[in-house]
Amino acid sequence: xxxxxxxxxxxxxxxxxxxxxxxxxxxxxxxxxxxxxxxxxxxxxxxxxxxxxxxxxxxxxxxxxxxxxxxxxxxxxxxxxxxxxxxxxxxxxxxxxxxxxxxxxxxxxxxxxxxxxxxxxxxxxxxxxx
Amino acid sequence: xxxxxxxxxxxxxxxxxxxxxxxxxxxxxxxxxxxxxxxxxxxxxxxxxxxxxxxxxxxxxxxxxxxxxxxxxxxxxxxxxxxxxxxxxxxxxxxxxxxxxxxxxxxxxxxxxxxxxxxxxxxxxxxxxxxxxxxxxxxxxxxxxxxxxxxxxxxxxxxxxxxxxxxxxxxxxxxxxxxxxxxxxxxxxxxxxxxxxxxxxxxxxxxxxxxxxxxxxxxxxxxxxxxxxxxxxxxxxxxxxxxxxxxxxxxxxxxxxxxxxxxxxxxxxxxxxxxxxxxxxxxxxxxxxxxxxxxxxxxxxxxxxxxxxxxxxxxxxxxxxxxxxxxxxxxxxxxxxxxxxxxxxxxxxxxxxxxxxxxxxxxxxxxxxxxxxxxxxxxxxxxxxxxxxxxxxxxxxxxxxxxxxxxxxxxxxxxxxxxxxxxxxxxxxxxxxxxxxxxxxxxxxxxxxxxxxxxxxxxxxxxxxxxxxxxxxxxxxxxxxxxxxxxxxxxxxxxxxxxxxxxxxxxxxxxxxxxxxxxxxxxxxxxxxxxxxxxxxxxxxxxxxxxxxxxxxxxxxxxxxxxxxxxxxxxxxxxxxxxxxxxxxxxxxxxxxxxxxxxxxxxxxxxxxxxxxxxxxxxxxxxxxxxxxxxxxxxxxxxxxxxxxxxxxxxxxxxxxxxxxxxxx
Numbered sequence: 001x002x003x004x005x006x007x008x009x010x011x012x013x014x015x016x017x018x019x020x021x022x023x024x025x026x027x028x029x030x031x032x033x034x035x036x037x038x039x040x041x042x043x044x045x046x047x048x049x050x051x052x053x054x055x056x057x058x059x060x061x062x063x064x065x066x067x068x069x070x071x072x073x074x075x076x077x078x079x080x081x082x083x084x085x086x087x088x089x090x091x092x093x094x095x096x097x098x099x100x101x102x103x104x105x106x107x108x109x110x111x112x113x114x115x116x117x118x119x120x121x122x123x124x125x126x127x128x129x130x
Numbered sequence: 131x132x133x134x135x136x137x138x139x140x141x142x143x144x145x146x147x148x149x150x151x152x153x154x155x156x157x158x159x160x161x162x163x164x165x166x167x168x169x170x171x172x173x174x175x176x177x178x179x180x181x182x183x184x185x186x187x188x189x190x191x192x193x194x195x196x197x198x199x200x201x202x203x204x205x206x207x208x209x210x211x212x213x214x215x216x217x218x219x220x221x222x223x224x225x226x227x228x229x230x231x232x233x234x235x236x237x238x239x240x241x242x243x244x245x246x247x248x249x250x251x252x253x254x255x256x257x258x259x260x261x262x263x264x265x266x267x268x269x270x271x272x273x274x275x276x277x278x279x280x281x282x283x284x285x286x287x288x289x290x291x292x293x294x295x296x297x298x299x300x301x302x303x304x305x306x307x308x309x310x311x312x313x314x315x316x317x318x319x320x321x322x323x324x325x326x327x328x329x330x331x332x333x334x335x336x337x338x339x340x341x342x343x344x345x346x347x348x349x350x351x352x353x354x355x356x357x358x359x360x361x362x363x364x365x366x367x368x369x370x371x372x373x374x375x376x377x378x379x380x381x382x383x384x385x386x387x388x389x390x391x392x393x394x395x396x397x398x399x400x401x402x403x404x405x406x407x408x409x410x411x412x413x414x415x416x417x418x419x420x421x422x423x424x425x426x427x428x429x430x431x432x433x434x435x436x437x438x439x440x441x442x443x444x445x446x447x448x449x450x451x452x453x454x455x456x457x458x459x460x461x462x463x464x465x466x467x468x469x470x471x472x473x474x475x476x477x478x479x480x481x482x483x484x485x486x487x488x489x490x491x492x493x494x495x496x497x498x499x500x501x502x503x504x505x506x507x508x509x510x511x512x513x514x515x516x517x518x519x520x521x522x523x524x525x526x527x528x529x530x531x532x533x534x535x536x537x538x539x540x541x542x543x544x545x546x547x548x549x550x551x552x553x554x555x556x557x558x559x560x561x562x563x564x565x566x567x568x569x570x571x572x573x574x575x576x577x578x579x580x581x582x583x584x585x586x587x588x589x590x591x592x593x594x595x596x597x598x599x600x601x602x603x604x605x606x607x608x609x610x611x612x613x614x615x616x617x618x619x620x621x622x623x624x625x626x627x628x629x630x631x632x633x634x635x636x637x638x639x640x641x642x643x644x645x646x647x648x649x650x651x652x653x654x655x656x657x658x659x660x661x662x663x664x665x666x667x668x669x670x671x672x673x674x675x676x677x678x679x680x681x682x683x684x685x686x687x688x689x690x691x692x693x694x695x696x697x698x699x700x701x702x703x704x705x706x707x708x709x710x711x712x713x714x715x716x717x718x719x720x721x722x723x724x725x726x727x728x729x730x731x732x733x734x735x736x737x738x739x740x741x742x743x744x745x746x747x748x749x750x751x752x753x754x755x756x757x758x759x760x761x762x763x764x765x766x767x768x769x770x771x772x773x774x775x776x777x778x779x780x781x782x783x784x785x786x787x788x789x790x791x792x793x794x795x
Contacts (some may be wrong), residue, residue: 014547022554025569042216046428057200058537088542107549 004050005029006121009039009066010086011058019053020111027112027124036061040069043078051120054100056087061086071099082120141182142189147172166225172230178239179231187231195224207313207573230401251491263287265568267366272300274323274361279303288369290339298310308335308343319350323360336367345374349634396495401428403451403481403489417475417496419465436462436472447479451489454481460499474503537727541596544589551586555579579586599729602661606736613740620692621646621683621759623656627663631671639676647684649692650763658737662745666696666757674698677754691743691762699754708747734759 006028010016020034022042031049037060039052053068056063063085069076101119102116118124152174179187182388200209203216211217262269268284281296297301303353307315322330330350334345350365375466391398397414401407405428412422418434420426439461450457458477458530465471479494517651554573561570572578605611626643635642654660670679677699684693703711714737731745738745742762749755 012543012547014589015543015550018547018550018554021573054611088539088546107546110550110553 003047004121005032005040005047005126006117007031007042008047009033009036009052009058009063009090010055011035012099014056022110022119023124026117026120028117035059036063036066039066043070043081044062047082048078052083053086053104054083056085060128067099084116090106097126111113138403140274140644141186143184145186145190149176149193149197153194153201156198157201161422168219171198171223172227174233175227175231179234184231184235187235188228191227192222194221194227196225197307210692220409227248247382259283261365265366265368267368269366270303270364272363272365273302275361277301289336289344292339306337308337319406320348323352323363324544326352326354326358326360330363330365335369341516344369362731395498397475397498398494399479399496400491400493403492405492417473417498418463418468419471433466434463436464438462447492448481449491450479451481454483456480457492457494463488466525472499472500473498503759533728537596537600537658540727541593544592544596548586548589548593548705551589553583596727599727599733602733603729606733611736611740613658615653615655617651617655617764618656618659619648619651620659620694623660624683624694627660630664631667635679636670639673640669640674641678642681643678644681645684646682649683649685650690652741652761652763654761655737659741662734662737663694663696665734666694666759669730670696670698670700673699673700673755685763686760691760691761694759694761695756697754697756702751702753703747703749703755704751711747712745 006023007065008016008019008023008030010032011034012020016032020032023030025053030045031042031046033042036058039054040061042049054063054066058066067083067085070081070083073079082101083099084104085100086106086108101120104116152171156168171191174194175187175191179191194210199211199216199220200207202222203211203213205212211220215550221591262282262284264286266284268281270279270285271281272279277300279298279300279302281298283293283296285291286293289662297410297455304312304316307669315332315334317480318332319330326349330346330352334346334348336346336348338344346367347370348367350367352360353362353364354360370715390396391413393480395413395416397417398411399414400409408426408428408431410418410420415422415426419428420434424430432440432444443459443461446457446459448457457477460476463475475496476499477494477496479492481489482491482493484490493534526735558570558573561568565571573582586773602611625646628644632642643648667679675698677748680695680697682693682695682697684695685691686693711731713732735745738759738761742761745759747755
């Protein structure tokens with residue numbers, strides 16, 4: 001499990017860095033991407049992420065398109081990666097959320113984030129930090 | 131040879147029978163009395179001559195003469211005669227009898243003739259009576275010598291006078307003429323007689339016995355004697371009251387019809403077929419731009435029909451005449467003398483046919499429907515405008531919704547960041563209190579803490595910027611953009627703004643190229659102009675794709691305005707978008723690539739225009755964009771511009787003391 005990083009997809013530097021910081025303190029391996037294109041590139045490589053935190057409003061390829069791509073081919077092992085949406089958009093999310101595995105509304109509640117991550121990835125390993 | 135008629139044979143037979151009977155009777159009488167009985171034969175001759183004619187009377191006479199000779203005179207039963215006396219007697223009898231027969235026959239003929247003429251006269255009188263009754267003419271016969279007038283029975287039947295009036299005097303007839311007509315008629319008839327005329331005709335009113343006057347047409351014939359002296363006048367008086375009334379009615383109807391067609395502007399036309407002359411009323415002529423006295427034929431008609439409609443009208447007319455169908459068509463007429471004058475006309479017509487089905491008339495009406503057509507046209511245009519306005523409203527609503535969505539996303543992004551960092555700090559503090567060695571405690575190290583707080587500050591500043599942008603939008607929309615004007619130098623102001631961006635430009639790997647020339651001072655709101663410059667430079671950095679940014683400040687040719695040019699070498703703006711970027715809620719590229727509300731250029735334009743200036747863009751895709759701002763500067767001539775070309779001008783301090791102005795060298 002520890003080899004599989006959590007992929008944070010967020011175009012806002014500040015949010016992205018803060019999320020990364022928290023999850024690293026909690027002992028999860030973290031990778032980041034700033035747009036959809038980068039995510040799809042990353043998914044061609046191994047190891048696959050254990051969880052994707054996906055913002056929807058992304059430059060180049062939007063979060064909706066990314067989600068569509070990931071869940072498209074059921075034979076692809078990437079289909080099995082849980083995707084949690086992080087977005088401020090309201091109703092549009094509800095439809096997309098059906099395809100996604102979870103949903104965190106912005107502004108993100110920190111404890112809820114940690115619970116969600118633990119749900120999909122198990123508890124973090126604090127030793128990672130050291 | 132003609133076979134004798136039955137009647138002639140009967141007469142012959144009866145003649146022979148009468149002669150034989152007379153001979154027998156006379157023989158019987160002679161045998162007894164010895165008296166000459168020739169006298170007995172005369173009645174036979176008389177009767178035969180009277181009833182059967184002269185020829186049979188001669189035959190009867192001869193039979194009687196020969197019978198007498200045969201039977202009476204010696205030698206009896208022989209036609210031989212020995213006595214001269216008897217021979218003379220016989221001869222006298224024959225002559226006398228023939229004479230009697232001739233006389234009787236003549237008398238009979240004249241009697242027949244008389245009877246015949248009596249009959250003819252009666253028939254003729256009867257015919258005349260019936261004819262005069264049929265025509266209902268009152269026939270009068272005026273004897274000029276005795277001055278007596280006799281009337282036929284029409285004077286009773288038609289004029290209601292008792293039959294005793296059928297014999298009257300001329301004085302009565304004259305008195306029966308309406309007083310208004312009397313003198314005229316009397317002098318007229320007198321003149322006709324005196325001047326030896328044969329015929330006389332007059333129309334006047336004649337009194338009926340019931341006290342009303344009848345309109346009459348009186349026609350007379352003057353009869354003259356051998357000396358050519360008028361002795362008699364015969365005339366027929368025909369009542370024309372009904373005719374006069376019909377004529378009056380017809381005149382009234384025509385007048386009413388004319389008024390109606392005038393009041394309703396109804397054109398009426400009719401023509402005989404095949405087309406020759408067309409008859410139009412005045413209204414129809416005005417429909418074709420023709421004067422009231424114009425002569426119309428089919429060529430004039432077509433000449434005034436709009437050339438584009440001519441063929442269509444022609445076909446409609448031909449169709450109506452051929453199939454006897456109603457002709458109903460709308461077309462334009464025009465004035466060939468004055469181009470551009472047009473009318474819309476609706477024409478309805480009917481074809482009338484004779485008994486054999488051959489079309490003989492083509493009649494109808496026209497009316498001017500120009501006003502109707504105009505309303506129709508306006509309605510169509512109105513509907514189109516409505517449609518466009520509706521589309522525009524929808525588009526505006528859609529744009530606004532999109533803007534709201536972008537705005538809320540833009541606001542939530544720094545808010546999320548801020549919220550997250552504050553939660554993290556709060557959690558760290560909690561953890562550090564519980565256990566100072568907790569892994570979260572390291573976030574509270576002074577260096578880390580300082581960086582976090584600086585980030586928080588940045589986010590809140592970003593929030594504040596967004597909010598003031600929204601506030602500006604509201605101000606501009608409500609027309610409350612206040613300008614606090616002061617002497618401002620565009621070069622200095624631009625340099626100050628650039629100083630603030632120097633670091634960011636360096637970080638982005640871009641660099642500045644600038645050309646500054648001295649410009650006259652302007653009377654502007656310094657902070658608002660700063661806002662414009664900031665917006666343009668930050669756009670250039672945002673869209674410039676790390677290429678150099680070229681800034682130019684210079685005066686225009688006659689130094690009446692200052693010009694700022696901000697040029698980047700980035701993605702550029704399509705021609706279509708160039709017209710839109712200064713509108714509200716518009717951004718040239720999709721919102722996912724570049725953050726911001728997309729209000730910058732809109733607000734900039736409002737600010738520049740509020741200063742009486744203008745802003746525009748020159749751009750080509752993939753080659754970059756150049757934004758040019760032109761602001762009027764203060765000088766003697768342009769006080770008008772300063773005084774207020776824009777709704778916001780007067781809200782700020784607009785009056786500038788020339789003494790305080792110093793030109794930048």
